[in-house]
Amino acid sequence: xxxxxxxxxxxxxxxxxxxxxxxxxxxxxxxxxxxxxxxxxxxxxxxxxxxxxxxxxxxxxxxxxxxxxxxxxxxxxxxxxxxxxxxxxxxxxxxxxxxxxxxxxxxxxxxxxxxxxxxxxxxxxxxxxxxxxxxxxxxxxxxxxxxxxxxxxxxxxxxxxxxxxxxxxxxxxxxxxxxxxxxxxxxxxxxxxxxxxxxxxxxxxxxxxxxxxxxxxxxxxxxxxxxxxxxxxxxxxxxxxxxxxxxxxxxxxxxxxxxxxxxxxxxxxxxxxxxxxxxxxxxxxxxxxxxxxxxxxxxxxxxxxxxxxxxxxxxxxxxxxxxxxxxxxxxxxxxxxxxxxxxxxxxxxxxxxxxxxxxxxxxxxxxxxxxxxxxxxxxxxxxxxxxxxxxxxxxxxxxxxxxxxxxxxxxxxxxxxxxxxxxxxxxxxxxxxxxxxxxxxxxxxxxxxxxxxxxxxxxxxxxxxxxxxxx
Numbered sequence: 001x002x003x004x005x006x007x008x009x010x011x012x013x014x015x016x017x018x019x020x021x022x023x024x025x026x027x028x029x030x031x032x033x034x035x036x037x038x039x040x041x042x043x044x045x046x047x048x049x050x051x052x053x054x055x056x057x058x059x060x061x062x063x064x065x066x067x068x069x070x071x072x073x074x075x076x077x078x079x080x081x082x083x084x085x086x087x088x089x090x091x092x093x094x095x096x097x098x099x100x101x102x103x104x105x106x107x108x109x110x111x112x113x114x115x116x117x118x119x120x121x122x123x124x125x126x127x128x129x130x131x132x133x134x135x136x137x138x139x140x141x142x143x144x145x146x147x148x149x150x151x152x153x154x155x156x157x158x159x160x161x162x163x164x165x166x167x168x169x170x171x172x173x174x175x176x177x178x179x180x181x182x183x184x185x186x187x188x189x190x191x192x193x194x195x196x197x198x199x200x201x202x203x204x205x206x207x208x209x210x211x212x213x214x215x216x217x218x219x220x221x222x223x224x225x226x227x228x229x230x231x232x233x234x235x236x237x238x239x240x241x242x243x244x245x246x247x248x249x250x251x252x253x254x255x256x257x258x259x260x261x262x263x264x265x266x267x268x269x270x271x272x273x274x275x276x277x278x279x280x281x282x283x284x285x286x287x288x289x290x291x292x293x294x295x296x297x298x299x300x301x302x303x304x305x306x307x308x309x310x311x312x313x314x315x316x317x318x319x320x321x322x323x324x325x326x327x328x329x330x331x332x333x334x335x336x337x338x339x340x341x342x343x344x345x346x347x348x349x350x351x352x353x354x355x356x357x358x359x360x361x362x363x364x365x366x367x368x369x370x371x372x373x374x375x376x377x378x379x380x381x382x383x384x385x386x387x388x389x390x391x392x393x394x395x396x397x398x399x400x401x402x403x404x405x406x407x408x409x410x411x412x413x414x415x416x417x418x419x420x421x422x423x424x425x426x427x428x429x430x431x432x433x434x435x436x437x438x439x440x441x442x443x444x445x446x447x448x449x450x451x452x453x454x455x456x457x458x459x460x461x462x463x464x465x466x467x468x469x470x471x
Contacts, residue, residue: 007125007129010109013108016101017030017095022096026095028133028219030095030096032088032222033094034109035126036085037054038114039226040055041054041055042122048085049077057069058070058073059106059107064099067102074093084225087218087221087235091214123227123228130175146255147337147381148175148179149386150333150381151175151176151179151253153383154347155176155179157300158253158299161184163201163206164250165248166206166208166251166253169238169243169246169254169287171217173216173220174207174233177209177224177229178227181202181229205231207229210235212235220233238286241268244271249290249291249297250291250292252298256283256302256303258304272286273316274316278306293353293354294352295351299348303345303346305346305422307346309421322359322414323359325353325360326350326359327348327350327360328363329363330346330348330366331346331366332367333369334372336375360411362408363414363421364408365408365409365424368389370405371426371428392405409423409424
């Protein structure tokens, strides 16, 4: 049994809980509580869990006794557990009411092919569940999940290296950092090429993040643990004073949440030069301020179109970004790749300068949106869709790239447009442009001919009707 089949079996168990009125997102959270205990047993790490609260203790019970024990277990692990265990179970409570449903889930998990799951990686299994949840529109979890292929492309191009500190200030389920970890492992023979100290750094310090929503924070902690990452994942609001501690990173990879602060409130960060109610603009300020000022620290950030053209504070923030950083590339993403319909997004790639002035000389923009197929569940985004962009991005001399989707705007041109970066979209084949329209005189004559023809046909119809009436 492969990971995909195990994920599907686990996902099908959600049907068991329908009678308890449990949502998909609640189900994944509930599964996390139970799977944590089972995976600790399978990986031989139960010594971190207090005795009496381990998998065999749970699976040995039945009926009402099981239900009571499970509720107590959640409560006690949130208070008596240590470190990550306590964080995963903080304020944990079950949404399952029926003892027989809890019993069925525990038995089904116990009966899975755990040998195959371990062979393919427990982290892959858990990520499969998270992806399944994100793809369910009813779950509402899509906002916490960036398509894996997009994450992989961004990580590939930003290219985090061993020894660099990587961060995601809007961590969601920690997907960007998991991918960055995988990227470095792949390039270091699974850390075999690193010293003991370098390996320790990669596990304990290289990857960190911050997540605002507690249930999502649990999923991030579980995901990190199953991928053997022990970096700090904070629970808090990056855009409040809490976020000021997050700084001096080599790499930031993130997809901040879309929207504005409730009731139009401005960010409570007193270190922002331009506090605004637009969350994405605030996240953008946080990101470029959190990078090391060494000319090497870099970021890949998913942001909606409004960040490119919002005026007022938006214009000032873009100007500040292009002063402090080299904003070298913008990728205009296809529509339909996120759960929120109609949201148009981009990836901004930039490198923090050593100084705070004149770091951007010009911006390369790649249009992967216009004249692209419609993406969604039936036609998912794949790595092959990014291949031309990757080739253009990595070209030694971008001026020699022959691709109509790739265009360059100097800083002087951008300044003339008042730092509006809503640029670089090619002509849409579905839209008729002014140049395609016929000459006005020709068009008028053609219209008159058609009208005359229509009048003539109506005359014929009228004549025939009169003849019929005359009879």
